[in-house]
Amino acid sequence: MTKVLVAYGSTRGSTREIAEWVGRALTGQGVEVEIRSAAEVRDVGAYDAVVLGGAVYFGRWHRHARALVRRCARQLAERPVWLFSSGPLQRIDREVTPPAGAERARRRIGARESVVFGGCLRPDARGFPAATMARTAAGDFRDPGRVETWARDIAYELKAT
Template structure:
């Protein structure tokens, strides 16, 4: 199978980019062609057979670049398989239970008929941009809560769905 998959992401400090790259790597290992790109730089998704979009969560909102990407590409995204992920909780909660999408993501899922959404833990470490981020780190609430085994498991699940879909054609 040679499906071409885009993994677009919105990130402020690079944590969500690393998750997107991991998803793209797993998709590639599963026999798909995948690339991870910043959502702000992608203007056209018509060259892709499926799309995964990830956004960092800040104060209960999905990253602006991810939201704008969905809006800008809404017609094309509605015509192809779409998965969404969020990253952000700065604790182990995302590995312990399913965290539902924030309201804007839930609405986008319905509008675009997205297959699935998952929330992964976030990462906020020394050197992060933003006054609030620096304050969180100063108060000892930062850290890396990304669970790469879970991320890779989810990406393999997405690859399995894409492979099954392609074989049904």
């Protein structure tokens, strides 16, 4: 059975949830999935493919996602990898350019795709500047259906290879 790592860089949990949606959709297509924080992953040699996602903070792809690419660049370049970013606190109705860090990662490891999903900021977010931002920009702009469709396409591509 194909074994896929779904790794995420998330500060407030909403990107982790997207990773869980990806994992669930892949599992539904008969793929074996492991979901882990990118910060914990030291080696991806045990997986046939990797999905790596990161939240966007101040225009930067999450540091845990970037660090995983640095640590495991060679192994990642040897297997199919899909990247996602989660950020914009607005409804996404057109294609959004991924942050520079995700683009650099895509080029470095030859990732198949790099997409941007909407983000989520809870109205009760704590800490500065998140709490300040939440006063005007709070909301959940994630689209589970779009995430699921994307993950299913990954499963189809995996089956085809």
